[in-house]
């Protein structure tokens with residue numbers, strides 16, 4: 001893997017960002033080479049960089065310019081999307097049949113996945 005690819009992969013693997021002084025250590029290269037790689041990635045628009053302090057040292061926080069893919073897993077139960085998403089009904093969650101049904105499906109899925117994990 002090329003150093004630029006490796007740096008980008010490491011940065012992408014840290015959605016919260018990675019400090020530049022952590023990146024060059026992780027890549028086992030010197031800080032000057034790391035700076036050149038970071039400059040190339042910045043010029044290509046693949047990452048963002050902001051000033052930061054890590055363990056008392058001035059450095060940069062590097063993040064992938066790509067937005068992380070949103071996960072809708074928590075909004076689905078039994079193939080059913082959360083009934084609250086886009087709902088325009090007068091809301092009383094404690095009496096809502098739609099919400100109750102959806103929560104029951106969540107519980108069923110949880111029970112099923114727990115029993116499969118025990119097998």
Ligand code: SF4
Pocket residue numbers: 083084085087088089090091092093096097098099
């Ligand atoms: S609880 Fe029921 S009424 Fe309220 S937003 Fe969700 S689906 Fe709609």
